[in-house]
Amino acid sequence: MTANDLMQVYQRDAEKQRLLVKKSDFTQTRLLFIVEALKDLLSDEGFLNLLRAEGLATMPRALAMRISGESDG
Numbered sequence: 872m873t874a875n876d877l878m879q880v881y882q883r884d885a886e887k888q889r890l891l892v893k894k895s896d897f898t899q900t901r902l903l904f905i906v907e908a909l910k911d912l913l914s915d916e917g918f919l920n921l922l923r924a925e926g927l928a929t930m931p932r933a934l935a936m937r938i939s940g941e942s943d944g
Contacts, residue, residue, distance in 0.1 A: 906937050
């Protein structure tokens with residue numbers, strides 16, 4: 872391998888890492904939006920009654936912790 876080959880490999884990998892960070896930021900933004908929307912919905916007693924009536928009153932622990940503001944580790 873030449874120095875030029877190594878540089879190309881490095882640049883490709885660096886670009887992959889930049890793309891991964893962008894995707895991660897996008898996902899984090901979406902998660903924050905969902906958490907905030909659920910907080911609003913869960914403060915509505917009518918919505919809570921609907922969830923209970925449909926048998927959907929529970930949610931994954933990690934999501935419940937994030938909504939309540941607890942640290943998930």
